[in-house]
Amino acid sequence: MGFSQTKDPRGVTVVEVDGQLIVGNRQELKDLVQAATDRGERRLLIDFSRTGYIDSSGLGALVSISKRIREAGGELRLSGLNDDLRSLFELTKLDTLFAITETPEQALTSF
């Protein structure tokens, strides 16, 4: 369980969330994204294809990350949410705040 970071050939930073994004590890993701934006990365994809659960603290972390990237003039995409996770975004209307695609490939071609 954790986060892995790769760079797509098109220059997009891809972060995969393996397991859960919850109150206990959200800061790790925020720090990872902060480091990426500090390095000058401006296009980020967070992929949840291997994520079982996101709690409200994790949702809040994504809101903070989105703000930070937007303020830096960058773009953020989310992908791979299963039906349960997608329902949490819809319940909280965060699906209106984020650019969400079904697969990481779709997200990568949308930048």
Add this chain to the structure above:
Amino acid sequence: MTSPLRLCVRRTSASEGRGSATLVTLRLPSDVGCIEEAVELVTRHCLAGHQATRTTQFRLRVVLSEALTNAIVRGNGEDRSKWVDVRAELVPESIRVSVTDEGPGFDPDAVPEPLQPDQLDEATGRGLYLIRKLVDTVQFNERGNSICMILRRR
């Protein structure tokens, strides 16, 4: 950093005037590192012996996780000398879970609606909203340090 877990589950049969119920109790320290294991443990015992739909499983996991986070972070202020108590009463039709912290309590009616345009971009404030959306009934004690959530089995 996760502190060593000291979780204890007791299962007893009880009769509270409406047939037999199973009680599951669990006490955990105010450490967010304990939440995941606590949720797994309580969910497993709540669903044992019942055909649970994926919806019920997911909803139970979400509301337990949110209630425990609220109790540990907001209620007990992550003070590891304070405890959080979970009590689940299980009957064939429903699951009734209470989560109680040692904090001063809060006024649940004063929590802002997270879907308001000025709140949507906020990083916090969605936990209680999710609980209210995902269970059938939510009740608080007068002090506001104990939440009771009733989820019908689907």
